[in-house]
Amino acid sequence: MTTKQVRIGMVGYKFMGKAHSHAYRDASFFFDTEVEPVMQAICGRNEEGVKQAAQKMGWLSFETDWRKLINRDDIDLIDIVTPNNSHAEIAIAAAEAGKHVYCEKPLAFNLEQSKRMLEAVQKNNVLHMINYNYRFAPAVQFAKKLIESGRLGKIYHIRATYLQDWIMDPNFPLVWRLQKETCGSGSHGDLAAHLIDMARFLVGEFQEVNGILETFIKQRPIVEESSGLSGTASTEKMGDVDVDDASVFIARFENGAIGTFEATRFAAGNRNGNRFEINGEKGSIRWDVENMNHLDIYFHEDEPGLQGFRTINCTEDIHPYASAYWPAAHIIGYEHTFINLIVELLNGINKGCSPSPNFFDGVKNQAVLEAVERSSKTKQWVTIEEMLI
Structure with missing residues (x-):
């Protein structure tokens, strides 16, 4: 009560x-x-x-x-x-x-x-x-538990992608997400930020990065009205796109793991393809937000002939947050990730603490984002430590 x-x-x-x-x-x-x-x-x-x-x-x-x-x-x-x-x-x-x-x-x-x-x-x-x-999809939280328990052993790789296609039409208007003065960066800050947070949550802290940013459509029609991920153009007047359409980078982590990351709004056929695969010495896990209740798991210790990825429907009472909702396999959706996060926020207020991800995480995330931007300009590796000095 x-x-x-x-x-x-x-x-x-x-x-x-x-x-x-x-x-x-x-x-x-x-x-x-x-x-x-x-x-x-x-x-x-x-x-x-x-x-x-x-x-x-x-x-x-x-x-x-x-x-x-x-x-x-x-x-x-x-x-x-x-x-x-x-x-x-x-x-x-x-x-x-x-x-x-x-x-x-x-x-x-x-x-x-x-x-x-x-x-x-x-x-x-x-x-x-x-x-x-x-972070607050039950399958992602369960992945965190598996990693922390040692079921995957030492982590070797993460490969993560966030693929969308909603601005591929060159006549799509110049909404605020495509203007640097409003958003700071394009797919990088909007989509890659999620990948960076997920990697920090599941794998650990970034050590250094090397990446490129690219803008494919340099000009778009001036926007008249926008809402969410849609918009309408007002006139034939064009404006400059001064943020990235795509972000690609590689990374080394402090614990020795390596990673590859790609975020783009030009991946035709991908509406919201937020995906990752993590490989460790004892097995692998992979997840896709478009099938967010499922976690694919592979354990190297399984006997020959039966090895392979298994798909876990993370809606059992044993899975994080799942017991608050429906019986097993009565799946939840995107909106429930927000509910789960809000519950952690409310619990934090009750306890007088700031739950993760908080502004500490936000600064670390921003440091990785800007390190990739710097790397894209200098064509060199950039350490996260130098960004945080």
Whole structure:
């Protein structure tokens, strides 16, 4: 039974705003938490749009100025689902106002901003978390348990890809995710950031990277309106695409493992192909978000003739988070990764700690992202240590 509440103020209300709102609404339905989220207020610049979003998604009130939202006495936590270039300003102001902060990924526009965000939450002693939701698929959490238990032995490789195709049409408009002044980077910061977080979660810390970034379509029509991953063009006027369309890099880890990573929005036929395979001395695991309840597992110790990948449906009570939902093989979906993360956030608030992934993880992630960018420019290996100095 819940004993206390945390009152949420969310800045932004479109794609991720919908995902976060759903998670707040269902967290206490599926899980017994000591803290109940109260959807106190939502904020957006378009008054009519945010008013409609508040009514549809179940928020008690709305604001059109995030500064006013932060200064409200009936708000305990600020949830940031805005474009990347506004994360730092909002998060730092929220921390200085004594509010806990939950932020979308990547943590910031660049590494310098992410460091300032971490400094702000530490200085003001507020709790913080970042939304790398794919960690919280039960199959991924089970993979983590297998690795930590030693079932795969020493880890040798990770190969990870995040493949999409939603901007392949050259006439697709210049939405904010394709403008450096708003997002900082393209597929690299949007998609590779997830791969980096997953690798840090499952394999360990990056030591050095070597990579390339590429932009295939240099100009696109100016956007009139956009929402989520869609948009419409306003005129025949064109604008420059100044972020990457694709990111490819190799990496060495501090524990001796090596990795290959690819993130692109130009992989035809891939709608949301977030996948990894990890190889160890005793076996391998592989996962695909488009089939997120399944974890493929291979153990080298299996007897000859029966060796091969087996597919585990990670919906049994023994699998992380699975017991809160449905009977075995009554599968869950993308939205449940957000619920599972929110439950960890609520538990952290109850215990007075910042669950991982938090702003520490966000800074480490940003350091790897920028190391790859530097490598692409210098055509050399770049260490993560030199980025964090």
